[in-house]
Amino acid sequence: MLHFIEQALTSFVASAAFGIIFNAPRRMLLHGGFVGMIGWIIYIVLEYAADAVPATLAATIAVGVISQAFARMFRAPVIIFSVAGIIPLVPGGLAYNAMRSFVQNDYSAAMEMAAKALMLSGAIAVGLVLSEVLNQMIRRIPASIRTRSSLK
């Protein structure tokens, strides 16, 4: 439990700090931190149970959906929230380990980790697009119901 509190706290601070590096509007820093924290918690919980790839996918979808909702609520571009949420999920550690193995002439381990890093980047990509498609669907359904009822 202490581990989770520690992870939640650090991911919140890290994501909010990234907002400062990217010069996000001051009033949006805490929101960015919140999105980053939710994404990271979903990731670490699922990574225990399953694999890193589905965990990343689920976390990215969550980040995407929350970012879209925040964007509409606070009338700001989605990118302000999604960037903060995505950063912790980017497989920087794996890419680093792959690079280190390459340098130490351990090519089989290096290729294995590079392939895994690629898979995780793909999971982030798919997650982002899925959340966007979901958002468009949700937005379109009420509109079509409205036009149908107005025709009657």
Place this chain on the structure above:
Amino acid sequence: MIGSNPTEQSRVIAICLLAGKIMLQSGGETYRVEDTMKRMAAALGLPHSHSYVVPTGIFFSVDATEPAKLIRISERTTDLDKVSEVNSVSRRIGQGELSAQEAHDLLVQIEGKSSSYSTAVQLAAAALSSGCFTIMFGGGWSDFLPALICGGIGYAAVIAFHRLVRVKFFAELTASFVIGILAFLLIYMGVGHERDKIIIGSVMPLVPGLLITNAVRDLMAGHLVSGLSKGAEAFLTAFAIGTGIAVVFSLFT
């Protein structure tokens, strides 16, 4: 109607180009820049505009008889505040709250705006996030302080070298080299335990996370040229970071 008057028309074009330029230079996604420019043009009386945006330039045309306008973008940074401000100007034009002149004045003001955080605050943020990332990636609290130091100095190095040489690749390579050296040095001095965790946390502020995300979203939105060129930029940055660290490893192990 504004679009029928040639001088009014060129003023609207100038406003749209300025808005697009600010957004693209500040890290906005290309499809969003295109969308914003078209919406602004339509709201200001030019409904049939075409906007083609790639990370290095903007092409904008308002009708078949007029020549298209072009803007070259050479410097790109990340400034989400400007993206957000231009977004709100575009929304207010769409709602009819702003005239062309007011929008132009606001955009000029946004373009000249400097970062809302001082360099010291940004360095502190980079240092703090490095420390936190080290914990997130499985490091112990004994590695927090060394990561804080490495991350802060590494980010300062990338800013300093970029001002000095103006080549992004070289600045990133040198900064990650500095981070690697510092991590080895701190471990040698007995500060911190896991060298790998410290390095991974410290390079996170340099990692092109925003670029990767943008590249993929551009690709999926069908903007293949933008997606590929942003992907190439992201790959170059990742390669620079990796090389810097790799040099340190080949020197010390």
